[in-house]
Amino acid sequence: xxxxxxxxxxxxxxxxxxxxxxxxxxxxxxxxxxxxxxxxxxxxxxxxxxxxxxxxxxxxxxxxxxxxxxxxxxxxxxxxxxxxxxxxxxxxxxxxxxxxxxxxxxxxxxxxxxxxxxxxxxxxxxxxxxxxxxxxxxxxxxxxxxxxxxxxxxxxxxxxxxxxxxxxxxxxxxxxxxxxxxxxxxxxxxxxxxxxxxxxxxxxxxxxxxxx
Amino acid sequence: xxxxxxxxxxxxxxxxxxxxxxxxxxxxxxxxxxxxxxxxxxxxxxxxxxxxxxxxxxxxxxxxxxxxxxxxxxxxxxxxxxxxxxxxxxxxxxxxxxxxxxxxxxxxxxxxxxxxxxxxxxxxxxxxxxxxxxxxxxxxxxxxxxxxxxxxxxxxxxxxxxxxxxxxxxxxxxxxxxxxxxxxxxxxxxxxxxxxxxxxxxxxxxxxxxxx
DNA sequence: AGTTCAATGTGAACACTGTTCAGATTTTCT
DNA sequence: AGAAAATCTGAACAGTGTTCACATTGAACT
Numbered sequence: 001x002x003x004x005x006x007x008x009x010x011x012x013x014x015x016x017x018x019x020x021x022x023x024x025x026x027x028x029x030x031x032x033x034x035x036x037x038x039x040x041x042x043x044x045x046x047x048x049x050x051x052x053x054x055x056x057x058x059x060x061x062x063x064x065x066x067x068x069x070x071x072x073x074x075x076x077x078x079x080x081x082x083x084x085x086x087x088x089x090x091x092x093x094x095x096x097x098x099x100x101x102x103x104x105x106x107x108x109x110x111x112x113x114x115x116x117x118x119x120x121x122x123x124x125x126x127x128x129x130x131x132x133x134x135x136x137x138x139x140x141x142x143x144x145x146x147x148x149x150x151x152x153x154x155x156x157x158x159x160x161x162x163x164x165x166x167x168x169x170x171x172x173x174x175x176x177x178x179x180x181x182x183x184x185x186x187x188x189x190x191x192x193x194x195x196x197x198x199x200x201x202x203x204x205x206x207x208x209x210x211x212x
Numbered sequence: 213x214x215x216x217x218x219x220x221x222x223x224x225x226x227x228x229x230x231x232x233x234x235x236x237x238x239x240x241x242x243x244x245x246x247x248x249x250x251x252x253x254x255x256x257x258x259x260x261x262x263x264x265x266x267x268x269x270x271x272x273x274x275x276x277x278x279x280x281x282x283x284x285x286x287x288x289x290x291x292x293x294x295x296x297x298x299x300x301x302x303x304x305x306x307x308x309x310x311x312x313x314x315x316x317x318x319x320x321x322x323x324x325x326x327x328x329x330x331x332x333x334x335x336x337x338x339x340x341x342x343x344x345x346x347x348x349x350x351x352x353x354x355x356x357x358x359x360x361x362x363x364x365x366x367x368x369x370x371x372x373x374x375x376x377x378x379x380x381x382x383x384x385x386x387x388x389x390x391x392x393x394x395x396x397x398x399x400x401x402x403x404x405x406x407x408x409x410x411x412x413x414x415x416x417x418x419x420x421x422x423x424x
Numbered sequence: 425a426g427t428t429c430a431a432t433g434t435g436a437a438c439a440c441t442g443t444t445c446a447g448a449t450t451t452t453c454t
Numbered sequence: 455a456g457a458a459a460a461t462c463t464g465a466a467c468a469g470t471g472t473t474c475a476c477a478t479t480g481a482a483c484t
Contacts, residue, residue, distance in 0.1 A: 012449080012450055012451070012460090012461055012462070013461085013462080016461080016462085032328070034328040034329075037440090037441070037442090038441080038442060038443090039440085039441065039442080047462070047463085048462065048463050048464070049441095049442085049443090049463095049464090050442095050443080050444080050445090050462075050463070050464080050465095051461085051462060051463080052442095053442075053443060053444080054461075054462070054463095055461090055462095058442075058443070059442065059443090113384065113388050113390070114388075115388045115389060116244070116246040120389075158410060158413055158414050158417070159414075159417075161382070161385075161391060161410070161414060162378065162414040162417075162418055164381065164385065165377075165378050165379075165380075165381035165382040165385060165414070166374065166377050166378045166381055167377075167381065168377075168380075168381035168384060168385060169376065169377035169378055169379065169380035169381025169382070169383075169384065170373070170374075170377040170381070171381075172325065172380060172381065172384060173373075173376065173377060173380060176325050176326075176327045177327060177332075178325070179373060198370060198373070201370055202370050202371075202373060202374040202377070205370070205371075205374075206374055206418055206419075207418075222478095222479080223432080223433065223434085223477085223478050223479055224431085224432055224433070224478080224479055224480075225432085225433080228432080228433080249469090249470070249471090250470080250471060250472095251469080251470065251471080259433070259434085260433065260434050260435065261434095261435090261470090261471085261472090262433075262434070262435075262436095262471095262472080262473080262474090263432085263433055263434080264471095265471075265472060265473080266432075266433070266434095267432090267433095270471075270472070271471065271472090
């Protein structure tokens with residue numbers, strides 16, 4: 001069965017798989033994606049450099065697992081943000097939640113969209129992606145006065161892609177500090193300032209104003 | 213003076229600087245950003261592995277030069293797309309041009325927004341970025357019925373950021389194949405299909421409809 | 425002209441990286 | 455118990471970016 005009393009300093013770690021995933025996630029949070037290293041992950045888990053490749057078949061295998069975790073967290077936040085309020089409020093809250101996730105976890109976020117580092121066919125990743133996607137889709141359905149479990153029609157999909165693109169692009173530009181020049185005139189906390197005030201305004205004028 | 217008859221197989225290459233930049237650009241076009249290597253760039257230019265670092269001080273120095281080239285090309289395309297037509301048409305054309313640039317040069321595009329690989333303070337990069345930015349700004353000014361050389365007010369900047377975010381996010385999602393699931397129902401050439409039909413529709417309903 | 429001098433490029437080293445693979449170690453199954 | 459499967463190691467390999475003493479060259483200055 002599962003080793004519940006593991007991590008006793010044995011030759012066998014017990015649940016090295018999870019330990020490696022979390023070590024990689026921690027490393028991503030500390031040093032960012034560009035600071036990530038398979039060997040450093042192994043070092044933190046206290047195992048040999050070859051151990052991760054043994055469990056995950058290589059670097060992409062491990063990173064895919066971390067990315068799936070990221071999509072899980074993102075889906076949770078999107079669901080929470082889309083829980084209450086009018087459809088317009090839910091939409092706005094979800095867009096802000098999307099960007100806030102990127103700002104809170106830049107390493108995870110960058111990883112999640114680096115398809116050159118991931119194994120896209122992995123079911124864990126696909127399922128987690130689907131959950132995040134559906135959280136947004138439900139809000140679009142609500143906006144368009146459709147039942148919660150309906151299929152998105154073509155206009156709905158276009159709207160969803162547009163919303164996603166706007167949030168995704170804003171997140172990327174924020175992380176790449178491309179908005180600093182524009183925003184630094186408004187206040188010191190430019191990241192939060194742009195996210196908490198400017199970005200909701202954009203979403204509002206873009207998607208919400210035309211609904212009323 | 214400048215060696216015009218260079219590349220005669222001498223110890224001194226003559227204009228190795230430009231040769232390295234173009235070798236790197238070619239490599240990016242062939243293998244993408246993840247396939248880029250400083251040593252391979254040197255190999256293609258027919259020089260030793262240490263030569264690039266000597267000229268550019270390291271990998272980021274060289275890549276920054278390539279990124280500046282990319283911003284130049286992007287700015288040219290944006291300017292061309294925003295040359296004729298109504299403000300709304302110009303906006304739509306520029307957004308499509310933005311995404312088309314990303315699809316045509318994924319290596320360059322990815323590089324241009326990887327601030328961890330670039331030296332942001334380099335003037336060549338800053339100037340080229342500014343040119344691209346201004347091409348979009350002029351269109352926003354036209355939409356808002358302001359003179360061509362006016363300053364963007366706060367609403368204008370919000371609009372510009374929103375437009376940029378939408379195009380940027382759509383470009384990223386397209387390159388990361390995140391839209392395949394949605395678009396593959398519409399046709400085989402899904403990339404071009406989404407870019408030439410779906411994306412203009414999105415921009416249209418987002419930004420243009422509210423102008424008339 | 426000849427000689428200095430800075431620029432330009434080399435080649436070998438260094439400290440890394442991801443990956444592979446035979447073998448050591450441990451658990452699990454029969 | 456013994457056999458088989460799972461787990462982890464340690465050393466290798468090819469490849470990377472970067473550094474540094476040293477070669478080579480073109481230009482500038484007497």
